[in-house]
Amino acid sequence: MGTINGWIFVAVTLCGVGCFAWIVAGRVRLIMAGKPDGRMKLSWQRTAVAGGQVFGHRRLLQDRRSGLMHLVLFYGFIVLQLGALEIIFKGLTDRSLPLADRSWFAFLQETTVVLILLAVAYAAYRRYVRRLSRLPKGWKPALVLIWITALMVSVALTLAFDRLREGKEEASAMAPLSSALASALQEISSNAHWIRNGYEAAWWAHLTLLLGFLVYVPLSKHFHLLTAPVNWLFRPGGPPKMAPLDLEDETSEKFGMNEIADLTRATRLDLFACVECGRCTDACPAANTDKGLSPMHLMTKLRDTLLAKGKIFSPSAAMPLPSSSSTMDIRQTMTWQSESWMISDSSSAEPSLIGDVITEQELWACTTCRACEESCPVGNHQLTPLVEMRRYLVLTEGRMPAEAKKTLQNIDRQSNPWGFPRQERAAWLDAFAAREGWRVPTIRDNPKPEWLWWVGSMGAYDLRARGVTFAFARLLREAGVSFAVLGAEERNSGDTPRRLGDEYLFQELCRSNIETFRRYGIKRIVTTCPHTYHLFRNEYRDFGFDGEVKHHTELLAELLAEGRLAPRQPVARTMTLHDSCYLARYNGVTEAPRAILSAIPGLKVAEMARSGKQGLCCGAGGGRMWLEEPGRRVNVVRTAQALETGADLIGSSCPYCLTMMEEGVRLHGAEERTTALDVAELLAMSVFPMRKREG
Template sequence: MPTREIYWNISGYHWMYLLFLVCLAVFVRGFYGRYKLWRIGKPEKRTDQLGRRLANLIYFGFGHRRILGEVMPGAMHLLLFWGFVVFAIGTFFVALDADLGFSFMEGRLYLILTLLLDICGLLAVLAIVVFIWRRYYLKPARLDNKPEDLISLLLLLFILVTGFILEGIRIANTGDPWALWSPGGMMIASVLGGVDRETLNVIHRSLWWFHLVLALGFIAYLPYSKLIHILVSPLNQFFASLKPKGALDLLDMEDEEAETYGLEKLEDLTWKQLFDTDACTRCGRCQDNCPAYYTGKPLSPKNFIQDLKKHLEEKGRLLAGTKQRIGNSSSREDTAIVDTKLAGNVFSEESLWSCTTCRSCQEQCPSFVEHLDKLIGLRRNLVLMESSFPPEIQTLFKNLENNGNPWGAGWASRADWAEGHQVRTLAEDNDVEYLYWVGCAGAFDERNKKVVEAVVKLLQKAKVSFGILGTEEKCCGDSVRRIGNEYLYQMMAAENIAIMNNYGVKKIIAHCPHCFNTLKNEYSQLGGNYEVIHHTELLATLLKTGQIKLQKPVIVQSTYHDSCYLGRYNHIFSAPRAVLQSVPGLTLSEMPRNMKKSFCCGAGGGRMWMEENGGRINDIRADEAVATGVSLIVSNCPYCLTMLEDSLKNKEKADEIKVMDIAELVQKCI
């Protein structure tokens, strides 16, 4: 194999090193400025479980798993990422070999590296061209183009293109017999074939410095632009929360030194919550998948993070001491910025109350930005400190405080549904395997009582040992916690936990995903540690073991609606579908948005108890189900069942399309 003939006729390397040091200093200064802004936030530990964190970094960062959720932009980003990484690493090794005399770039290794560099570089150029075409020709609504977007793309493009031109000049000037191993450079060389050697030398020398300035300028520009996500987004994937997705942070309501509850000002956030603002790339995936934004509400998850970033850069630099004044503002104006409350100033209260907490924004975000803890923290401050919330919520709070359920029905009637069903309470017999958590909808809502009755009949048919709490059960607290009333939530949860622990409860069956999530992921924060199973999981097991056998066919075209709190929050997708596949005669047609991308019904996050303005979220979901041409929608959640049925009634399609809980469908087959 031949050795490489090095073509490198550049003098003045001391200027190159000086320029590198200057650019590095500019980079460090910029990054340190961002670091000081992050440090305004409170401490938060995000370095535990290093193995899981490194796995997330590899899988989601280097592997682009979540980015590839959208095929075209995801694939192009993958090509750009790895193309630029390989191109930069290869260029570094070539520079070591050519400039500093390391003689390891010879023979087969050199040829292989040259080919790899060219292929990766060409793919990266292709990706940039596609991004420019998409951003400035197709112009998706979710992309709000700013000058830095074009600057970043052109900077990367010019670095790559000038690198290929330099390679082409080298090939043209040296007559490299191994040019086939450099396809990008060979194409350039074919254009330069008629240019004399002296002219090529002049062009090479000038272009080399231009290429160097671009490359070093990229380093210097990075922390001052959107390009900072190259460093921050992978770090954000590493720092991603490892707690259960359905668990909110617990507020210490007995902390006598606490001056405020929830998130009132910027400094109430943690460093990680501020770090999120630089990880956000404004790609708009969160916005596209937000049911509130989709139906014309004033909430955009993307703008939510970007508004926080803007406020951080205004107020944060004052707090961090990185600048004393903002523009020509007076010290009085500076003080006003420092004292600004987030809710009502940085974010409109209406936007905060628009969220259904469906979690779709976080599940779609490639950079693992965490929206919900911030939003619910702001709600907590409004409720607990300002008593500011939609007026209809006051009725909900009173009903829960007085009667332990959202409807305000008398607590003594909570177990009336059980009459004639031979169901025993734990007070009568606590020697059972499972507690069946009925939930408020199952106990008081006439439509959802039928779901409870179906679950009970199936459990009895399978000879499952279970009991209920009856009148001792109170609301689990899901809605009030996500509305922001942490105090009322903890009070109700503590009462429920005390009762269950007194009976020695170990296992719980819940048919409501909201109850399921709260009991499974949040009660442990207050001493309630239970094995909680959703009824779809239990039914799948009972069918598999033969404890339940389906004999009567149900000849119907159906579609299945993944509820947010069972699906995105708890990743239960296969069990319900396994149950449906066991139903004889049933045909299942999936809606376009299903599983992790399932569209919300609109009732989560306490929205079940609030008035809805603008387009109705449940109507959008019902339309998607109707479009499949089915006559049955299968649900797993009381909220979803209610919202979908209401929408179908409003559309006068309730006679054509029925909504059933999965337990009702199974019971129909026995």
């Protein structure tokens, strides 16, 4: 192409790559300016998981159509980078790279161009024709689609003019796109000057679009192309858990998060990895019931506040942050951050995250169900900043909803959320003995049990949940399991205080409970509450507990497999199973309750559209069991999904879920045709034929 064009190429390329490097370096500095939190560590296990997510698109393919579209774009651009090297090299030297002159290489490149154009057309259809509510509709998404289309057209035109330049005028099955275009272009003119100028124009257009897109990537949500693989690489393995606070650190002036400076490196990386796909908001029970919370909105507002303070291309400081009180408002304001960019003034006053960026209504709307994190294709932890801001409100400022304050006071004083007298925690033992004629052994009756059964506040105090307690006690005895309960010595597990942000009360309860376990030499615990199960199994370990913990469905499934329980009585009913978030999403336990149901003769199981790890929350998690719920109730929405299956039983394996499902059935007026049961109650109906219902 000549010496002058060669020097121009070098100058343009250095300019584009230099701008890209400068912008990326600025964002890296912003990330590394965050507080280290110990999360960003490498391991072979994390590397394997990251590889599966990045190159296997495992999370993206949960939505098959969208996942396949992204798969085509991802691998298409990888393939076309080889073609871009060939185009640039050939334009500068008039020679092909090794292997690039093979017919299969041309066929691969041109097929990829067509597939990418089809993927872009589908993306435009989803966003602007179907108008999926979770996808922003601003000009920036359209710009990207136009940019990619123009890039593909420049590739096709460069290849077509190159064929004419080399005198390859015949049609070719191995170069179907370029040969067809070459034929059409030759109809316009076969003049050598026209062909040469056309080739150079297409070549420069391709290079300019390529470098322009390179510079644009770190300025947009497409920065996830670089940050998402890193995010997956540093994503912690195992069940997610809240990080403990060092409450004895006398140098700490506050706990939790309320300023940009409080954002950790891992959270900052999450913010830059966000792809703004809206999957998290689509899955969020609060967003789906008009509570004003959008996990995607949370991430983008924090990111753009960070950029504004970082004095790197960011939304206009004059642009107000949107506030929204409904799902419709949330989805309309998802594009607020993409409409105006400028160099911001970092000398402005430090914004308070709570109030200036995120409303308290948003913070308290979350049920901590992790549907957002489970659906996120880039491995973000949306809950981390949210729970840290709750901690700030409760521990540093002492602010919380009135119901939350009352609940925490009750737990502190009486070790249960209702404030019932602590000595009544063991009253269920007397009620059970009066009904069954035998007593459930306490730790004093059986000081060396195989299993300590943690009954929990719901199982001990709540009259409906006692039905599950009674059923499980009978099943354990029938199976010959050596077990005991703490009775009046049992305290609150600490789940509600921790999720509401009261880390101080949680740690007090945690250490007290662990001391009790040590005093009695407890190494194995079974519980009917998934929240307690997760807490003991994962979060108590940060405080020194290392015992084995099982959920009651896991233990019952094992007892059935060993033949120690024998379901005899057919249950000719149809059940749909509601999965507890803290069992399914937090700990991956989905098969145990289904194994129990499959062992019951005559029972049919009808799965909901959203089940297992994709199930919708009942609305009680994150301490919301004890808070007032404005607007549409989450449990009503979830119960409607259960009723759509036509099942006459709604199964659960969590006392919170059972309560919420029963209330949902009542609010739908479906008591005559549908009943909510714990799977242990249903199993007891089959194992003990004379009992139709426990409790």
